[in-house]
Amino acid sequence: MEKGQKLRAVDNVSLDIKRGETLGLVGESGCGKSTFGRCVLRLIEPTEGKVLYENKDLLQFSKDEMRKMRRKLQMVFQDPYASLNPRMTVMEIIKAPLDVYKIGTKEERIEKVLEMAKIVGLNADAMNRYPHEFSGGQRQRIVIARALILNPEFIVCDEPVSALDVSIRSQVLNLIHDIQKKYNLSYLFISHDLSVVKHISDRVAVMYLGSIVEIAEKNELFSNPLHPYTQALLSAIPIPDVDAERKQIYLEGEVPSPLNPPSGCRFHTRCQYASQKCRELRPELNDIGNGHCIACHCAGKEKER
Incomplete structure (x- = not known):
């Protein structure tokens, strides 16, 4: 990139997501899907535009205000192993958001982690193990449990099954769908696999070179x-x-x-x-x-x- 050049990874994109809905976002690799998802959560700061949540512009929030808002907004990353700290046990990983927001007593946090682990299909004996000891599908269940532990309302799923074997993709997709129905969650589901998007989405947006x-x-x-x-x-x-x-x-x-x-x-x-x-x-x-x-x-x- 030459000095002074500007790269518009996402340009003039406007999408709305309803409560309890899954909006699928599809397109070729490099078209700006993941960048858009990260901008929505302010993991990447947009240079222009608005991100409206409950009629409030998240881009106008201070760091403290955004920190409080993140309890409602979570993300499931594409590579479950890269998004997990290899030095932390599963218990520590899932419990970390509760620790950060000082929710409940120590005993209540542990109890909530065990309850969430059961919901995503993890056994209690897995809590003292480390990420490298699990399969890809099990790691993604850990990531999903961590995202759900704060009872969020909106989750960005950034190609959550693309790194998994075909044999276990359906299990994780069904888990994501079942959890949505149980908690009335809203999803932005990013993928380049149209068959996956067709299975889980309510509406679908197609992106090409940063535009819908x-x-x-x-x-x-x-x-x-x-x-x-x-x-x-x-x-x-x-x-x-x-x-x-x-x-x-x-x-x-x-x-x-x-x-x-x-x-x-x-x-x-x-x-x-x-x-x-x-x-x-x-x-x-x-x-x-x-x-x-x-x-x-x-x-x-x-x-x-």
Whole structure:
């Protein structure tokens, strides 16, 4: 990066998440999904914009105010091993948030940890062991228990199953879903795996090069994708049927650099339907009905050809 250059990892993104809802955020690696999730929680400080929670802008909070607010806002990271202190036991890891906020007596904290461990499927005899002694799925359960111990209202799940074996992904996904129903949690679920997003999300937002190109209710998006980029992503989902026929859409070219994004629509350099208007004018994200929003000048053109 040259001196003076600015990289806009997330640009003009506006999303809303309802109470008890899971909003899936999908896109290629490097498109800005994780950066967006971290900005929401102020783990990365946004340079502009607002983060509204209960009609209050989190970006205006002082450090002390934000520290109190973090009891309601938690995160489950992608790599469960990297997000756990290898020198702490499971009991210490899960209990740490209670210690920080001085919640309850020592005995009450231990009792709450044991209760939470049971909820996420960890045995009591695991409490005195260290992270390296567990499998990937068990480590992610530890991370989830730590995130839940303060009774939060909103959790950012940043690719929480991408580092896990396929055989245990469904177990962790079902755990995340069951916990949401039990505690009425709201999730921002970040992933590049569309099959996972389809399983757990209520609505899905598609991101390309730092911008949202399409948002819709889950079933609507998967049955009626309108943006050419969304169509290409969905066409790449494997079908467990050797006789199934489906035309896969291959995108030509590389993803442009966020240091020098294309003018107009950011996707036009890889879009087979791009026109001169696409190259010059950036499309707005418009609601075409029933909450299905799309940022595209040429949506539907593929059906005309």
